[in-house]
Amino acid sequence: MSEENSIRRITLTHGAGGALTSNLIKSIFLKGFSIRRALDGVSLDDLDDSGSIKLMDREVVVSIDSHTVDPIFFPGGDIGSLSIAGTVNDVAMLGAKPIAIVDAIVVEEGFPIETLERIVDSMNKVAKEVPIAIISGDFKVMPKGKVDKVIITTAGIGIVDENKVVLDKGAKKGDKIIVTNNIGEHGIAILSAREGLKFEGDISSDVAPIWDVVESAMNVGGVHAMKDPTRGGLIGALGEIAEKSKVSIWIDEEEIPIRDTVINACEMLGIDPLELICEGCAVIVVESEKAEDILKSIKKTKHGKNARIVGEVKDRDRGKVFLRTSIGSVRPLEIPIGEPLPRIC
Amino acid sequence: MSEENSIRRITLTHGAGGALTSNLIKSIFLKGFSIRRALDGVSLDDLDDSGSIKLMDREVVVSIDSHTVDPIFFPGGDIGSLSIAGTVNDVAMLGAKPIAIVDAIVVEEGFPIETLERIVDSMNKVAKEVPIAIISGDFKVMPKGKVDKVIITTAGIGIVDENKVVLDKGAKKGDKIIVTNNIGEHGIAILSAREGLKFEGDISSDVAPIWDVVESAMNVGGVHAMKDPTRGGLIGALGEIAEKSKVSIWIDEEEIPIRDTVINACEMLGIDPLELICEGCAVIVVESEKAEDILKSIKKTKHGKNARIVGEVKDRDRGKVFLRTSIGSVRPLEIPIGEPLPRIC
Numbered sequence: 001m002s003e004e005n006s007i008r009r010i011t012l013t014h015g016a017g018g019a020l021t022s023n024l025i026k027s028i029f030l031k032g033f034s035i036r037r038a039l040d041g042v043s044l045d046d047l048d049d050s051g052s053i054k055l056m057d058r059e060v061v062v063s064i065d066s067h068t069v070d071p072i073f074f075p076g077g078d079i080g081s082l083s084i085a086g087t088v089n090d091v092a093m094l095g096a097k098p099i100a101i102v103d104a105i106v107v108e109e110g111f112p113i114e115t116l117e118r119i120v121d122s123m124n125k126v127a128k129e130v131p132i133a134i135i136s137g138d139f140k141v142m143p144k145g146k147v148d149k150v151i152i153t154t155a156g157i158g159i160v161d162e163n164k165v166v167l168d169k170g171a172k173k174g175d176k177i178i179v180t181n182n183i184g185e186h187g188i189a190i191l192s193a194r195e196g197l198k199f200e201g202d203i204s205s206d207v208a209p210i211w212d213v214v215e216s217a218m219n220v221g222g223v224h225a226m227k228d229p230t231r232g233g234l235i236g237a238l239g240e241i242a243e244k245s246k247v248s249i250w251i252d253e254e255e256i257p258i259r260d261t262v263i264n265a266c267e268m269l270g271i272d273p274l275e276l277i278c279e280g281c282a283v284i285v286v287e288s289e290k291a292e293d294i295l296k297s298i299k300k301t302k303h304g305k306n307a308r309i310v311g312e313v314k315d316r317d318r319g320k321v322f323l324r325t326s327i328g329s330v331r332p333l334e335i336p337i338g339e340p341l342p343r344i345c
Numbered sequence: 346m347s348e349e350n351s352i353r354r355i356t357l358t359h360g361a362g363g364a365l366t367s368n369l370i371k372s373i374f375l376k377g378f379s380i381r382r383a384l385d386g387v388s389l390d391d392l393d394d395s396g397s398i399k400l401m402d403r404e405v406v407v408s409i410d411s412h413t414v415d416p417i418f419f420p421g422g423d424i425g426s427l428s429i430a431g432t433v434n435d436v437a438m439l440g441a442k443p444i445a446i447v448d449a450i451v452v453e454e455g456f457p458i459e460t461l462e463r464i465v466d467s468m469n470k471v472a473k474e475v476p477i478a479i480i481s482g483d484f485k486v487m488p489k490g491k492v493d494k495v496i497i498t499t500a501g502i503g504i505v506d507e508n509k510v511v512l513d514k515g516a517k518k519g520d521k522i523i524v525t526n527n528i529g530e531h532g533i534a535i536l537s538a539r540e541g542l543k544f545e546g547d548i549s550s551d552v553a554p555i556w557d558v559v560e561s562a563m564n565v566g567g568v569h570a571m572k573d574p575t576r577g578g579l580i581g582a583l584g585e586i587a588e589k590s591k592v593s594i595w596i597d598e599e600e601i602p603i604r605d606t607v608i609n610a611c612e613m614l615g616i617d618p619l620e621l622i623c624e625g626c627a628v629i630v631v632e633s634e635k636a637e638d639i640l641k642s643i644k645k646t647k648h649g650k651n652a653r654i655v656g657e658v659k660d661r662d663r664g665k666v667f668l669r670t671s672i673g674s675v676r677p678l679e680i681p682i683g684e685p686l687p688r689i690c
Contacts, residue, residue: 008458015452015486028458028465029482038445038478038502051480053445059403060398064447064500065483068492071618100383100398102409104498107360108688113353113373120373134397137374138410138498141360143687148491153449153483155409155500157383157398212635278614342454342488 016049016338021048042094048168049227050158059165061096061158063087068151070343072119074193076185076204077279079152080122082345085279086230087156088130088209093226093282095166095218096158098130098211104153105139107292111141111150119150130209132156170224171245173315178284180213180298180307181206183234184262187276190344191269199268201261208280213304216297222287222295230284232340233275235321237283239335243245243319245285250322250330251311274323275336276285277344284311360506361683362576367392387439392589393513394435404510406441406503408432413496417464417686419538420547421530422624424497425467427690430624431575432501433475433554438571438627440511440563441503443475443556449483449498456486456495464495475554477501514592515569518660521636523629525558525643525652526551528579529607532621535689536614544613546606552644553625558649561642567632568639574628576684578620580666582628588664590630595667595675596656619668620681622628622689630658 013020030045037043041052041059050063065086072079103123107116110262127134130236175204189205191197217223225245229237234256242249258273258285266273280303291309298304311324320332358365359391375390382388384398386404395408410431417424433443448468452461472479534550555573562568570590574582579601587594603618611618625648631639634652643649656669666678 010452010454010456010458010461010486012454012486012488015484021484024458025482025484028462029484031462031465035473035476035478037614040482041445041480043478048481051445051447053480055405055504056401058400060502062445062447062500063504064449064498066449066451066496068451068483068485068487070491076661079486100386100407102396102407104409104411104413104500106496107355108415109355109357111355113355113369115375116355117376119515120376127653128380131380133380134374135383135388135398136391136393136408137370139360139374139556140411140413140638141355141687142356142413142493143357144414146493146688147496148487151411151451151492151496153409153411153498155407155449156445157405157407157502159400189399229596236575258557302425335437342486343491 010340014337018336018338020337036210042165049093052165054162057162059160059162061091061094061160063090064155066151066153067345068343069345072149075189077207078119078122079150080119081126082155082207082279083152084123084126085207085209087154088132088211088317089228091156091158092211092214093228095164096154096160098132098158100133100135102136102155106140106142106147106152107253108147109144110139126209132209141168144282144317166223166226168225168227168241169244171241171247171285171313172224173296173313174288175224175285175313176288176309177249177251177297177311178286178307179257179310180304182236182257182259182280182306183278183281184258184273184276186279188262188265199265201262203261206278206280208303210280210282210303212301213298216301217284220290220294220297222290223284225285227282229278230345231277232336234275235333236290236336240323241285242321242324246318247313249311249315252287253325255308255310257306257308270278277339356685357687359527363681363683365603365682375384377595385589387510393603394438397510399507402506404507406436406439406505409500411496411498412690413688416538417494420534422552423464423467425464426471427624428497428499429468429471430552430554432499433477433556434573436501436503437556437559438510438573441505443477443501445478445480445502445505447481447500448479451485451487451492452495454486454489454493472553475556490670511568511571513570513572513586514589516586516592516630516658517569518658519630519633520569520630520658521633521654522594522596522656523631523640523652524655525604525649526626527602527604527651528623528626529603529618529621531624533607533610544606544610548606551623551625553648555625555648557625557646558627561646562629562639565635565639565642567635568629570627570630574623574626575690576622577681578622580619580678581681583666586630591663593659593662595659595664596672598668600653600655602651602653622684
């Protein structure tokens with residue numbers, strides 16, 4: 001074996017947010033690291049959407065994401081709106097009220113200032129909608145050709161009462177599964193913008209800050225676990241909850257909120273819509289008796305109108321996700337190894 | 346004028362951390378933005394090293410920085426140690442005890458996994474030294490050629506008692522200026538590694554987390570302003586403090602801690618050492634009567650052994666910085682428009 005061949009290299013799949021990313025995190029980022037928790041909060045070990053710090057009777061939730069989406073403008077949004085909504089949603093998935101954002105922007109030399117202005121304008125609009133304050137930032141320029149256009153990293157800070165943090169591992173037998181928006185819209189929107197594809201009917205990204213949806217559910221009570229189906233899509237999110245909660249999740253194909261336009265586009269492209277990334281949607285696992293009330297509450301919010309109860313939690317076949325199809329059969333869903341498309345978010 | 350010429354474009358100087366960066370932030374990032382403060386804390390408007398959130402009787406300080414240093418390994422450190430130390434220091438500059446870090450790593454497809462392991466190892470080592478916990482993270486891969494090797498963005502969280510936050514605007518007439526370490530080492534180390542230059546004597550980056558230095562000063566009391574002389578170097582940091590505090594700062598050339606090796610390298614390269622970036626140094630502005638005690642306290646710390654009192658604050662010629670040279674003349678220092686070298690941090 002030549003020396004070159006013996007070098008293990010990062011592949012696109014390592015960054016796809018699935019099993020390979022998770023393995024890389026476990027084998028590199030968690031290896032030999034001794035300080036794991038800050039003031040007894042949520043840690044990297046938990047592999048959840050955010051970490052946290054306990055502070056008196058509150059918990060400060062912190063999340064970070066780099067956004068590398070290509071193209072930077074797409075139907076329904078741009079890298080600016082994505083960078084705020086994505087991080088707000090990660091904070092919200094722990095049940096924390098988003099309070100503040102800090103952002104670090106790296107642009108390529110020669111990037112048009114007017115384009116930067118449009119992007120910052122999008123960031124501000126989404127921040128205003130939440131509402132969340134952008135309290136600090138960093139701006140760097142890399143020489144031409146050293147980075148493709150722009151990367152925006154945002155870290156979000158949220159607050160939740162101590163020990164009220166909602167983790168992926170909280171799903172319990174008998175719980176109901178709510179999906180809060182039509183799935184797959186962001187994935188198809190990016191793909192169509194990138195490849196210049198046209199589909200019947202309009203498709204635009206669902207990118208949106210969904211703290212309103214989460215808050216409406218939390219106000220009813222009985223929320224046990226939450227995850228936004230980003231890289232890896234609905235199956236990825238359900239699979240992670242099933243694995244961490246040591247339960248199985250059963251969903252009904254007919255109940256999944258999805259538009260025909262997206263189904264048709266997926267058929268044309270040979271893509272499973274259940275694996276498609278969403279950016280304005282959450283999977284919320286709730287106590288059975290509260291499910292209908294929570295659904296009603298969510299449906300009143302701006303970003304929760306398409307919410308549906310799609311299935312429930314069982315305690316056998318732990319770690320697995322099953323789909324009950326429209327013709328009545330049951331098939332186990334294979335957890336994707338990650339998002340097949342690079343730079344989708 | 347052709348259409349192409351009419352497009353305003355980002356230049357490397359826009360990302361150099363000086364006046365042009367500051368103008369860009371004011372004209373783009375602060376324009377039309379309505380939510381400026383989170384829970385009455387420090388905001389983007391303050392253009393300080395970090396933002397903050399007030400929470401009961403504490404203030405949560407938050408800072409973010411993208412690290413794009415080239416080369417990624419250099420004498421004295423690497424992009425991993427820089428990414429932790431840089432953000433820890435930004436949090437510390439507000440007087441807050443660093444508590445937690447979140448990191449977002451973007452790597453180029455094909456990046457060697459062993460190299461990533463070395464970098465993460467550096468991050469962990471510095472985090473352990475502080476000590477600070479890495480509580481959450483993000484990992485993304487960009488296709489080959491779309492980003493040069495690796496970018497690491499870190500956000501840091503620190504805690505300080507309410508209203509004890511130390512801002513750049515706090516310097517007062519009569520205050521003394523302490524520089525806590527030899528200056529210019531990081532800048533020369535990067536330059537020598539990048540260009541393959543050899544200088545007489547060893548030069549390696551001073552990159553280090555300096556919360557120990559800050560804490561030792563804060564424990565004495567009387568700290569009015571702090572800034573780490575990163576992009577723009579010592580003059581840049583002093584200039585910002587002078588401007589925001591509406592004072593002038595007078596420093597004695599002979600008192601500035603700097604090694605002959607660095608002075609010689611700067612002479613060879615035609616660079617002003619006062620503009621060179623440091624990554625393990627702080628400018629601390631302190632109450633005159635406490636200055637000697639603070640200096641003594643700082644000199645006992647691991648990263649403060651080279652600390653010196655270099656000058657003082659006056660209330661005339663506001664916003665300006667003056668150098669008293671070794672031959673007794675006084676010259677005003679021109680605030681640099683930013684760091685002349687791209688990808689220095």
